Amino acid sequence: MRSIEEAACLSRWRDRTVEVCILCFGLALCAVSIPSVFAGGVVFAAVCCLVAVAGVPWAGYLRKLAVAGGFVAVSVLPLSVGVVFGPRFELYFDRSGFETAILAVARAVAMLSVTLLLVHTTPFPRLLVLLRVLRFPETLLELLALVHREIFLLDESFSRLRRALACRDGGRGAKHGIHALGLGAAALFVQALRRSERIERGIASRASVDGTVRFWEEPIKVRPLPLSCALGVPAVLAAWIFRGRLGF
Protein backbone atom coordinates (compact mmCIF):
# COMPACT_ATOMS: atom_id res chain seq x y z
CA MET A 1 0.00 0.00 0.00
CA ARG A 2 2.63 2.43 1.11
CA SER A 3 4.90 1.74 -1.86
CA ILE A 4 1.95 2.18 -4.25
CA GLU A 5 1.11 5.54 -2.67
CA GLU A 6 4.73 6.69 -2.82
CA ALA A 7 5.05 5.64 -6.47
CA ALA A 8 1.84 7.53 -7.30
CA CYS A 9 3.09 10.69 -5.58
CA LEU A 10 6.38 10.55 -7.48
CA SER A 11 4.89 9.49 -10.83
CA ARG A 12 5.39 11.71 -13.89
CA TRP A 13 1.65 11.45 -14.53
CA ARG A 14 0.47 12.43 -11.03
CA ASP A 15 -1.08 15.68 -12.32
CA ARG A 16 -2.84 14.04 -15.27
CA THR A 17 -5.70 12.36 -13.49
CA VAL A 18 -8.28 12.68 -16.25
CA GLU A 19 -5.96 11.55 -19.02
CA VAL A 20 -4.69 8.55 -17.00
CA CYS A 21 -8.22 7.53 -16.02
CA ILE A 22 -9.39 7.69 -19.65
CA LEU A 23 -6.33 5.73 -20.76
CA CYS A 24 -6.84 3.07 -18.11
CA PHE A 25 -10.56 2.87 -18.80
CA GLY A 26 -9.84 2.23 -22.48
CA LEU A 27 -7.16 -0.34 -21.66
CA ALA A 28 -9.49 -2.03 -19.18
CA LEU A 29 -12.15 -2.40 -21.90
CA CYS A 30 -9.51 -3.98 -24.15
CA ALA A 31 -8.37 -6.27 -21.33
CA VAL A 32 -11.81 -7.66 -20.48
CA SER A 33 -12.73 -8.30 -24.09
CA ILE A 34 -9.58 -9.93 -25.45
CA PRO A 35 -10.45 -12.90 -27.70
CA SER A 36 -7.18 -14.84 -27.20
CA VAL A 37 -4.27 -15.31 -24.84
CA PHE A 38 -1.97 -13.71 -27.42
CA ALA A 39 -4.12 -10.57 -27.48
CA GLY A 40 -3.89 -10.54 -23.68
CA GLY A 41 -0.10 -10.62 -24.03
CA VAL A 42 -0.28 -7.65 -26.41
CA VAL A 43 -2.37 -5.64 -23.93
CA PHE A 44 0.07 -6.57 -21.18
CA ALA A 45 3.04 -5.55 -23.34
CA ALA A 46 1.36 -2.21 -24.09
CA VAL A 47 0.74 -1.65 -20.37
CA CYS A 48 4.39 -2.49 -19.62
CA CYS A 49 5.51 0.15 -22.15
CA LEU A 50 3.23 2.69 -20.43
CA VAL A 51 4.63 1.66 -17.02
CA ALA A 52 8.10 2.46 -18.33
CA VAL A 53 6.99 5.80 -19.80
CA ALA A 54 5.25 6.77 -16.53
CA GLY A 55 8.40 5.99 -14.54
CA VAL A 56 6.72 3.45 -12.25
CA PRO A 57 9.31 1.41 -10.29
CA TRP A 58 9.48 -1.97 -12.06
CA ALA A 59 10.34 -4.14 -9.10
CA GLY A 60 7.37 -3.08 -6.99
CA TYR A 61 4.98 -3.17 -9.94
CA LEU A 62 5.94 -6.69 -11.03
CA ARG A 63 5.97 -8.01 -7.47
CA LYS A 64 2.40 -6.88 -6.89
CA LEU A 65 1.31 -8.20 -10.25
CA ALA A 66 2.95 -11.55 -9.51
CA VAL A 67 1.18 -11.89 -6.15
CA ALA A 68 -2.26 -10.95 -7.51
CA GLY A 69 -1.73 -12.79 -10.81
CA GLY A 70 -0.50 -15.89 -8.99
CA PHE A 71 -3.64 -15.89 -6.90
CA VAL A 72 -5.76 -15.77 -10.06
CA ALA A 73 -3.62 -18.37 -11.86
CA VAL A 74 -4.33 -20.96 -9.17
CA SER A 75 -7.91 -21.09 -10.46
CA VAL A 76 -6.67 -22.73 -13.68
CA LEU A 77 -6.11 -26.01 -11.86
CA PRO A 78 -9.68 -26.82 -10.70
CA LEU A 79 -11.13 -25.60 -14.02
CA SER A 80 -8.92 -27.87 -16.11
CA VAL A 81 -9.83 -31.01 -14.20
CA GLY A 82 -13.06 -32.88 -14.93
CA VAL A 83 -14.69 -35.26 -12.46
CA VAL A 84 -16.94 -38.22 -13.24
CA PHE A 85 -19.07 -39.48 -10.36
CA GLY A 86 -20.15 -42.85 -11.70
CA PRO A 87 -19.65 -46.44 -10.60
CA ARG A 88 -15.98 -45.53 -10.84
CA PHE A 89 -14.71 -42.15 -9.65
CA GLU A 90 -12.67 -40.57 -12.44
CA LEU A 91 -10.54 -37.48 -12.82
CA TYR A 92 -9.59 -36.32 -16.31
CA PHE A 93 -7.97 -33.37 -18.03
CA ASP A 94 -10.70 -31.09 -19.41
CA ARG A 95 -9.17 -29.34 -22.44
CA SER A 96 -12.04 -26.91 -23.04
CA GLY A 97 -12.14 -26.04 -19.33
CA PHE A 98 -8.39 -25.46 -19.42
CA GLU A 99 -8.68 -23.16 -22.46
CA THR A 100 -11.50 -21.19 -20.84
CA ALA A 101 -9.49 -20.89 -17.63
CA ILE A 102 -6.37 -19.72 -19.45
CA LEU A 103 -8.34 -17.06 -21.31
CA ALA A 104 -9.98 -15.93 -18.07
CA VAL A 105 -6.57 -15.70 -16.39
CA ALA A 106 -5.16 -13.77 -19.36
CA ARG A 107 -8.02 -11.28 -19.10
CA ALA A 108 -7.67 -11.03 -15.34
CA VAL A 109 -3.89 -10.48 -15.49
CA ALA A 110 -4.27 -7.88 -18.25
CA MET A 111 -6.93 -6.13 -16.16
CA LEU A 112 -4.75 -6.31 -13.04
CA SER A 113 -1.82 -4.79 -14.91
CA VAL A 114 -4.06 -1.88 -15.99
CA THR A 115 -5.41 -1.36 -12.46
CA LEU A 116 -1.89 -1.39 -11.05
CA LEU A 117 -0.83 1.16 -13.69
CA LEU A 118 -3.67 3.43 -12.55
CA VAL A 119 -2.91 3.21 -8.82
CA HIS A 120 0.85 3.58 -9.36
CA THR A 121 0.41 6.78 -11.37
CA THR A 122 -2.54 8.58 -9.75
CA PRO A 123 -2.51 9.62 -6.07
CA PHE A 124 -5.75 8.62 -4.36
CA PRO A 125 -6.75 12.18 -3.33
CA ARG A 126 -6.73 13.17 -7.01
CA LEU A 127 -8.95 10.23 -7.88
CA LEU A 128 -11.37 11.48 -5.24
CA VAL A 129 -11.43 14.91 -6.89
CA LEU A 130 -12.33 13.25 -10.17
CA LEU A 131 -15.05 11.19 -8.50
CA ARG A 132 -16.47 14.39 -7.02
CA VAL A 133 -16.53 15.99 -10.46
CA LEU A 134 -18.39 12.88 -11.66
CA ARG A 135 -21.01 13.61 -8.94
CA PHE A 136 -20.35 10.66 -6.66
CA PRO A 137 -22.23 11.05 -3.33
CA GLU A 138 -20.39 13.42 -0.96
CA THR A 139 -20.78 11.13 2.06
CA LEU A 140 -19.23 8.23 0.18
CA LEU A 141 -16.27 10.37 -0.85
CA GLU A 142 -15.70 11.60 2.74
CA LEU A 143 -15.83 8.02 3.90
CA LEU A 144 -13.37 6.91 1.23
CA ALA A 145 -10.95 9.70 2.19
CA LEU A 146 -11.06 8.80 5.89
CA VAL A 147 -10.81 5.06 5.23
CA HIS A 148 -7.81 5.67 2.99
CA ARG A 149 -6.01 7.51 5.81
CA GLU A 150 -7.15 5.01 8.44
CA ILE A 151 -5.77 2.08 6.40
CA PHE A 152 -2.27 3.57 6.55
CA LEU A 153 -2.53 4.31 10.25
CA LEU A 154 -3.66 0.77 10.97
CA ASP A 155 -0.95 -0.59 8.72
CA GLU A 156 1.62 1.31 10.80
CA SER A 157 0.01 0.14 14.05
CA PHE A 158 -0.04 -3.45 12.87
CA SER A 159 3.63 -3.32 11.81
CA ARG A 160 4.54 -1.95 15.24
CA LEU A 161 2.48 -4.62 16.99
CA ARG A 162 4.09 -7.37 14.93
CA ARG A 163 7.58 -6.07 15.63
CA ALA A 164 6.81 -5.82 19.34
CA LEU A 165 5.41 -9.35 19.37
CA ALA A 166 8.39 -10.64 17.41
CA CYS A 167 10.77 -9.03 19.93
CA ARG A 168 9.15 -10.88 22.83
CA ASP A 169 8.40 -13.98 20.81
CA GLY A 170 11.97 -14.67 19.72
CA GLY A 171 10.71 -16.24 16.46
CA ARG A 172 9.51 -19.48 18.08
CA GLY A 173 7.94 -21.70 15.42
CA ALA A 174 5.01 -21.28 13.02
CA LYS A 175 2.33 -22.22 15.58
CA HIS A 176 3.48 -19.53 17.94
CA GLY A 177 3.75 -17.10 15.03
CA ILE A 178 0.12 -17.70 14.01
CA HIS A 179 -1.00 -17.25 17.62
CA ALA A 180 0.95 -13.99 17.84
CA LEU A 181 -0.55 -12.82 14.54
CA GLY A 182 -4.04 -13.52 15.89
CA LEU A 183 -3.30 -11.53 19.02
CA GLY A 184 -1.99 -8.67 16.90
CA ALA A 185 -5.10 -8.67 14.73
CA ALA A 186 -7.34 -8.64 17.83
CA ALA A 187 -5.40 -5.72 19.32
CA LEU A 188 -5.70 -3.92 16.02
CA PHE A 189 -9.51 -3.89 16.25
CA VAL A 190 -9.32 -2.13 19.61
CA GLN A 191 -6.75 0.31 18.27
CA ALA A 192 -8.90 1.00 15.20
CA LEU A 193 -11.84 1.89 17.43
CA ARG A 194 -9.76 4.20 19.61
CA ARG A 195 -8.12 5.76 16.58
CA SER A 196 -11.47 6.54 14.94
CA GLU A 197 -12.67 8.22 18.17
CA ARG A 198 -9.52 10.33 18.29
CA ILE A 199 -9.74 11.26 14.61
CA GLU A 200 -13.34 12.33 15.21
CA ARG A 201 -12.09 14.68 17.94
CA GLY A 202 -9.31 15.88 15.63
CA ILE A 203 -11.89 16.80 13.00
CA ALA A 204 -14.14 18.48 15.56
CA SER A 205 -11.26 20.55 16.94
CA ARG A 206 -10.83 22.17 13.58
CA ALA A 207 -14.20 23.92 13.49
CA SER A 208 -16.21 21.03 12.08
CA VAL A 209 -18.91 20.61 14.72
CA ASP A 210 -21.33 18.61 12.56
CA GLY A 211 -18.58 16.21 11.48
CA THR A 212 -18.56 17.22 7.81
CA VAL A 213 -15.14 17.38 6.24
CA ARG A 214 -14.46 19.81 3.43
CA PHE A 215 -11.37 18.95 1.46
CA TRP A 216 -9.38 21.32 -0.68
CA GLU A 217 -9.57 20.47 -4.35
CA GLU A 218 -7.30 21.67 -7.07
CA PRO A 219 -9.29 22.25 -10.28
CA ILE A 220 -8.77 19.46 -12.79
CA LYS A 221 -6.85 20.51 -15.88
CA VAL A 222 -6.94 18.56 -19.13
CA ARG A 223 -4.25 19.14 -21.76
CA PRO A 224 -5.03 18.37 -25.41
CA LEU A 225 -1.91 16.34 -26.30
CA PRO A 226 -1.98 13.90 -23.33
CA LEU A 227 -5.75 13.59 -23.78
CA SER A 228 -5.39 12.59 -27.42
CA CYS A 229 -2.69 10.07 -26.44
CA ALA A 230 -4.99 8.69 -23.72
CA LEU A 231 -7.76 8.23 -26.28
CA GLY A 232 -5.47 7.10 -29.10
CA VAL A 233 -3.51 4.30 -27.36
CA PRO A 234 -6.55 2.17 -26.38
CA ALA A 235 -8.21 2.91 -29.73
CA VAL A 236 -5.17 1.65 -31.67
CA LEU A 237 -4.88 -1.37 -29.39
CA ALA A 238 -8.58 -2.21 -29.77
CA ALA A 239 -8.32 -1.83 -33.54
CA TRP A 240 -5.39 -4.29 -33.63
CA ILE A 241 -7.07 -6.80 -31.26
CA PHE A 242 -10.33 -6.82 -33.20
CA ARG A 243 -8.84 -6.32 -36.66
CA GLY A 244 -10.39 -9.58 -37.90
CA ARG A 245 -13.87 -8.67 -36.77
CA LEU A 246 -13.51 -5.12 -38.03
CA GLY A 247 -12.46 -6.48 -41.44
CA PHE A 248 -8.94 -4.92 -41.59
Added chain:
Amino acid sequence: MDSELLSFRDVSYAYPGGARLSARFPALRGHAIDSVTFSVATGSAVAILGANGSGKSTLLQLCNGLLDPDSGAISWQGSPMDRSRSGLTRVRSQVGLLFQDPDDQLFAGTLFQDVALGPLNQGLSRSEVRERVQDALEKTGLSEYADLPPHVFSHGMRKRAALAGVLAMRPKLLLLDEPTAGLDPESEERLLEIMTDLVDRGVSILVSTHDLDLARMWARDTVILDRGRLAAFGPSEQMMSNAELLEATGLRRRACRSSFGEDRMAAATGFGRVSRMGKP
Protein backbone atom coordinates in the same frame (compact mmCIF):
# COMPACT_ATOMS: atom_id res chain seq x y z
CA MET B 1 -2.80 43.09 25.90
CA ASP B 2 -4.04 41.87 29.25
CA SER B 3 -7.79 41.50 28.59
CA GLU B 4 -9.18 38.15 29.68
CA LEU B 5 -9.50 35.67 26.84
CA LEU B 6 -10.40 32.40 28.53
CA SER B 7 -11.35 31.69 32.11
CA PHE B 8 -12.21 28.61 34.14
CA ARG B 9 -14.35 28.98 37.26
CA ASP B 10 -14.52 25.90 39.47
CA VAL B 11 -14.54 23.57 36.46
CA SER B 12 -14.81 19.81 37.04
CA TYR B 13 -14.89 17.01 34.52
CA ALA B 14 -15.03 13.22 34.89
CA TYR B 15 -14.73 10.73 32.05
CA PRO B 16 -17.73 8.40 31.71
CA GLY B 17 -17.32 5.49 34.15
CA GLY B 18 -14.60 7.35 36.07
CA ALA B 19 -16.56 7.43 39.34
CA ARG B 20 -17.24 3.66 39.26
CA LEU B 21 -13.61 2.88 38.53
CA SER B 22 -12.36 5.10 41.34
CA ALA B 23 -14.80 3.43 43.79
CA ARG B 24 -13.23 0.05 42.97
CA PHE B 25 -9.65 1.28 42.49
CA PRO B 26 -8.98 4.34 44.67
CA ALA B 27 -5.72 5.01 42.82
CA LEU B 28 -7.76 5.85 39.71
CA ARG B 29 -9.36 9.24 40.12
CA GLY B 30 -13.06 9.87 39.57
CA HIS B 31 -12.48 13.38 38.26
CA ALA B 32 -10.01 14.09 35.47
CA ILE B 33 -10.34 17.79 36.33
CA ASP B 34 -11.47 18.85 39.79
CA SER B 35 -12.59 22.42 40.66
CA VAL B 36 -10.03 24.20 38.51
CA THR B 37 -10.05 28.01 38.39
CA PHE B 38 -7.66 30.07 36.31
CA SER B 39 -7.67 32.55 33.43
CA VAL B 40 -5.63 33.33 30.35
CA ALA B 41 -5.09 36.89 29.12
CA THR B 42 -4.58 37.99 25.53
CA GLY B 43 -0.99 37.53 24.36
CA SER B 44 0.04 35.37 27.30
CA ALA B 45 2.41 32.42 27.25
CA VAL B 46 1.29 29.82 29.76
CA ALA B 47 2.76 26.41 30.51
CA ILE B 48 0.61 23.68 32.04
CA LEU B 49 2.78 21.34 34.06
CA GLY B 50 1.77 18.12 35.68
CA ALA B 51 2.74 14.50 36.07
CA ASN B 52 1.27 11.77 33.86
CA GLY B 53 -2.49 11.57 34.27
CA SER B 54 -2.73 14.92 36.03
CA GLY B 55 -5.39 16.15 33.57
CA LYS B 56 -3.36 18.36 31.22
CA SER B 57 -4.81 17.00 27.96
CA THR B 58 -8.33 16.99 29.41
CA LEU B 59 -7.92 20.64 30.42
CA LEU B 60 -6.89 21.57 26.88
CA GLN B 61 -9.85 19.72 25.38
CA LEU B 62 -12.17 21.61 27.74
CA CYS B 63 -10.63 24.89 26.50
CA ASN B 64 -11.45 23.98 22.89
CA GLY B 65 -15.03 22.94 23.70
CA LEU B 66 -14.36 19.31 22.77
CA LEU B 67 -15.41 18.26 26.26
CA ASP B 68 -18.35 19.66 28.20
CA PRO B 69 -17.59 20.35 31.89
CA ASP B 70 -19.74 18.53 34.47
CA SER B 71 -19.80 21.60 36.71
CA GLY B 72 -18.35 25.11 36.82
CA ALA B 73 -18.17 27.66 34.01
CA ILE B 74 -15.82 28.27 31.12
CA SER B 75 -15.86 31.78 29.64
CA TRP B 76 -14.52 32.75 26.25
CA GLN B 77 -13.79 36.45 25.68
CA GLY B 78 -15.78 37.43 28.73
CA SER B 79 -18.99 35.50 28.07
CA PRO B 80 -19.94 31.89 28.86
CA MET B 81 -18.82 29.43 26.17
CA ASP B 82 -21.69 29.00 23.71
CA ARG B 83 -22.31 25.26 23.32
CA SER B 84 -24.65 25.56 20.33
CA ARG B 85 -23.39 24.27 16.99
CA SER B 86 -22.63 27.74 15.65
CA GLY B 87 -21.14 28.79 18.99
CA LEU B 88 -18.77 25.83 19.09
CA THR B 89 -17.77 26.39 15.47
CA ARG B 90 -16.90 30.00 16.38
CA VAL B 91 -14.92 28.95 19.47
CA ARG B 92 -13.02 26.21 17.62
CA SER B 93 -12.18 28.66 14.83
CA GLN B 94 -10.49 30.86 17.39
CA VAL B 95 -9.04 28.23 19.71
CA GLY B 96 -6.62 25.93 17.91
CA LEU B 97 -5.67 22.62 19.49
CA LEU B 98 -2.55 20.66 18.61
CA PHE B 99 -2.96 17.06 19.77
CA GLN B 100 -0.18 15.11 21.43
CA ASP B 101 -0.29 12.44 18.72
CA PRO B 102 -0.18 14.17 15.31
CA ASP B 103 -1.96 11.22 13.68
CA ASP B 104 -5.10 12.22 15.59
CA GLN B 105 -5.49 15.25 13.40
CA LEU B 106 -3.91 14.38 10.08
CA PHE B 107 -6.54 12.70 7.97
CA ALA B 108 -6.56 14.23 4.49
CA GLY B 109 -4.87 12.62 1.51
CA THR B 110 -2.22 15.29 1.06
CA LEU B 111 -0.54 17.76 3.41
CA PHE B 112 -2.02 20.73 1.55
CA GLN B 113 -5.53 19.31 1.84
CA ASP B 114 -5.04 18.65 5.52
CA VAL B 115 -3.80 22.14 6.34
CA ALA B 116 -6.61 23.64 4.24
CA LEU B 117 -9.29 21.76 6.16
CA GLY B 118 -9.60 24.25 9.07
CA PRO B 119 -9.73 27.41 6.93
CA LEU B 120 -12.28 25.75 4.61
CA ASN B 121 -14.46 24.96 7.63
CA GLN B 122 -14.17 28.62 8.58
CA GLY B 123 -15.85 29.45 5.27
CA LEU B 124 -12.95 31.46 3.83
CA SER B 125 -12.50 32.13 0.11
CA ARG B 126 -10.24 29.86 -1.94
CA SER B 127 -7.61 32.57 -2.42
CA GLU B 128 -7.46 33.22 1.33
CA VAL B 129 -7.34 29.51 2.13
CA ARG B 130 -4.46 29.07 -0.31
CA GLU B 131 -2.60 32.07 1.16
CA ARG B 132 -3.05 30.80 4.72
CA VAL B 133 -1.99 27.26 3.86
CA GLN B 134 1.14 28.44 2.06
CA ASP B 135 1.99 30.75 4.97
CA ALA B 136 1.51 27.98 7.56
CA LEU B 137 3.57 25.51 5.52
CA GLU B 138 6.34 28.07 5.12
CA LYS B 139 6.40 28.77 8.87
CA THR B 140 6.72 25.09 9.65
CA GLY B 141 9.24 24.46 6.86
CA LEU B 142 7.04 22.03 4.95
CA SER B 143 6.27 24.00 1.77
CA GLU B 144 7.98 21.53 -0.56
CA TYR B 145 6.02 18.57 0.80
CA ALA B 146 2.54 20.03 0.19
CA ASP B 147 1.52 17.35 -2.30
CA LEU B 148 2.65 14.35 -0.27
CA PRO B 149 0.40 12.20 1.94
CA PRO B 150 1.03 12.50 5.71
CA HIS B 151 1.97 8.84 6.17
CA VAL B 152 5.26 9.25 4.32
CA PHE B 153 6.47 11.77 6.93
CA SER B 154 8.57 11.09 10.01
CA HIS B 155 7.08 11.69 13.47
CA GLY B 156 8.72 15.12 13.74
CA MET B 157 7.43 16.17 10.34
CA ARG B 158 3.94 14.96 11.24
CA LYS B 159 4.06 17.12 14.36
CA ARG B 160 4.99 20.13 12.24
CA ALA B 161 2.28 19.21 9.72
CA ALA B 162 -0.33 19.07 12.49
CA LEU B 163 0.92 22.44 13.79
CA ALA B 164 0.60 23.90 10.28
CA GLY B 165 -3.02 22.73 10.23
CA VAL B 166 -3.73 24.64 13.43
CA LEU B 167 -1.71 27.74 12.45
CA ALA B 168 -3.63 28.05 9.17
CA MET B 169 -6.78 28.74 11.21
CA ARG B 170 -5.03 31.83 12.72
CA PRO B 171 -6.36 31.17 16.23
CA LYS B 172 -6.46 33.72 19.04
CA LEU B 173 -5.61 31.02 21.53
CA LEU B 174 -3.32 28.15 20.66
CA LEU B 175 -3.39 24.99 22.79
CA LEU B 176 -0.35 22.75 22.38
CA ASP B 177 -0.43 19.30 23.96
CA GLU B 178 3.16 18.18 24.63
CA PRO B 179 4.42 19.81 21.43
CA THR B 180 8.10 19.06 22.03
CA ALA B 181 7.66 15.37 22.87
CA GLY B 182 9.63 13.27 20.38
CA LEU B 183 11.24 16.25 18.64
CA ASP B 184 14.97 16.65 18.09
CA PRO B 185 16.64 19.82 19.48
CA GLU B 186 16.59 21.59 16.09
CA SER B 187 12.87 20.98 15.56
CA GLU B 188 12.25 21.99 19.17
CA GLU B 189 14.09 25.26 18.63
CA ARG B 190 12.13 25.93 15.46
CA LEU B 191 8.87 25.29 17.32
CA LEU B 192 9.90 27.65 20.13
CA GLU B 193 10.68 30.35 17.55
CA ILE B 194 7.22 29.93 16.02
CA MET B 195 5.61 30.06 19.47
CA THR B 196 7.55 33.18 20.50
CA ASP B 197 6.66 34.88 17.20
CA LEU B 198 2.97 34.10 17.73
CA VAL B 199 2.98 35.47 21.28
CA ASP B 200 4.67 38.65 20.00
CA ARG B 201 1.77 39.02 17.55
CA GLY B 202 -0.76 38.84 20.38
CA VAL B 203 -1.73 35.16 20.16
CA SER B 204 -2.13 33.46 23.54
CA ILE B 205 -0.52 30.06 23.91
CA LEU B 206 -1.17 27.32 26.44
CA VAL B 207 1.41 24.54 26.37
CA SER B 208 1.03 21.32 28.30
CA THR B 209 4.38 19.76 29.04
CA HIS B 210 6.60 17.82 31.45
CA ASP B 211 9.56 19.88 30.35
CA LEU B 212 10.53 22.21 33.19
CA ASP B 213 13.14 23.94 31.02
CA LEU B 214 10.51 24.83 28.44
CA ALA B 215 8.29 26.30 31.15
CA ARG B 216 11.22 28.20 32.72
CA MET B 217 12.62 29.59 29.47
CA TRP B 218 9.53 30.31 27.44
CA ALA B 219 6.37 30.62 29.57
CA ARG B 220 5.55 33.77 31.50
CA ASP B 221 3.01 31.98 33.67
CA THR B 222 2.72 28.39 34.77
CA VAL B 223 -0.25 26.30 35.83
CA ILE B 224 0.65 23.23 37.88
CA LEU B 225 -1.89 20.41 37.98
CA ASP B 226 -1.77 17.64 40.52
CA ARG B 227 -4.21 14.73 40.13
CA GLY B 228 -6.76 16.93 38.37
CA ARG B 229 -6.56 19.78 40.87
CA LEU B 230 -4.91 23.15 40.42
CA ALA B 231 -1.82 22.98 42.63
CA ALA B 232 -0.44 26.40 41.73
CA PHE B 233 -0.79 29.19 39.16
CA GLY B 234 1.56 32.13 38.85
CA PRO B 235 4.70 33.56 37.23
CA SER B 236 6.97 30.80 35.90
CA GLU B 237 10.10 32.00 37.71
CA GLN B 238 8.32 31.81 41.02
CA MET B 239 6.94 28.33 40.27
CA MET B 240 10.24 26.95 39.02
CA SER B 241 12.16 28.12 42.09
CA ASN B 242 9.74 26.29 44.39
CA ALA B 243 11.51 22.91 44.62
CA GLU B 244 9.11 21.53 47.22
CA LEU B 245 6.10 22.24 45.02
CA LEU B 246 7.75 20.58 42.03
CA GLU B 247 8.64 17.51 44.06
CA ALA B 248 5.23 17.26 45.67
CA THR B 249 3.51 17.38 42.27
CA GLY B 250 5.84 14.76 40.78
CA LEU B 251 7.57 17.15 38.39
CA ARG B 252 11.02 16.70 39.86
CA ARG B 253 12.62 13.47 41.03
CA ARG B 254 12.41 13.20 44.78
CA ALA B 255 14.35 9.94 44.96
CA CYS B 256 17.57 11.41 43.56
CA ARG B 257 17.84 13.85 46.43
CA SER B 258 17.34 11.25 49.15
CA SER B 259 20.10 8.98 50.35
CA PHE B 260 18.05 5.99 49.09
CA GLY B 261 17.97 7.58 45.64
CA GLU B 262 21.70 8.16 45.72
CA ASP B 263 22.25 4.51 46.60
CA ARG B 264 20.04 3.44 43.72
CA MET B 265 21.82 5.81 41.33
CA ALA B 266 25.16 4.51 42.53
CA ALA B 267 24.07 0.93 42.02
CA ALA B 268 22.78 1.73 38.57
CA THR B 269 25.75 3.74 37.37
CA GLY B 270 28.51 1.94 39.27
CA PHE B 271 30.17 5.22 40.29
CA GLY B 272 29.84 4.71 44.03
CA ARG B 273 27.80 6.79 46.40
CA VAL B 274 27.75 10.50 45.64
CA SER B 275 28.58 12.60 48.70
CA ARG B 276 27.08 16.03 49.02
CA MET B 277 29.37 19.05 49.13
CA GLY B 278 30.61 19.75 52.66
CA LYS B 279 29.17 16.50 54.02
CA PRO B 280 31.02 13.28 54.76
